Amino acid sequence: MNTRVMLVDDHKMFRDGLRGLINAEPGMEVVGEAIDGREAIEVARRLSPDVVIMDISMPGMNGIEAMRHLIKDRPEVKVIMLSMYSSGPLVQSVIAAGAAGYVLKGSDFVELASAIRSACGLQAL
16 A cells, blocks of 8 residues: 655745655555645545655744644644755754654755655555
8 A cells, every 4th residue: 555645835836846855655656735734734634645745944834844734634644744944943842742753855855755655654665
């Protein structure tokens, strides 16, 4: 059974790229997308993903606020936060708020794939 992944980012080209990479990864599939935090909550309720990959910085409801709502509503969902900011205090606050992982947008895809597997308790390939 594939790990069901949802993408949340306000940049379509970024989502398109991630979707292609994730769908090419064995055992993973993108089942939904959202462009902001509010839409993410609605789509996650409807699709029940295993993992939500969410940008921290979005218009309207940001990723941290949306993550709190998602985790409250669906505690089994794992959220991996994406950001271009590597500040230690920011990373710590995101993890303390309930994120299963934090990946820098400048990282290699291998790191994100590893974070997804780790969040779901799966073995690395």
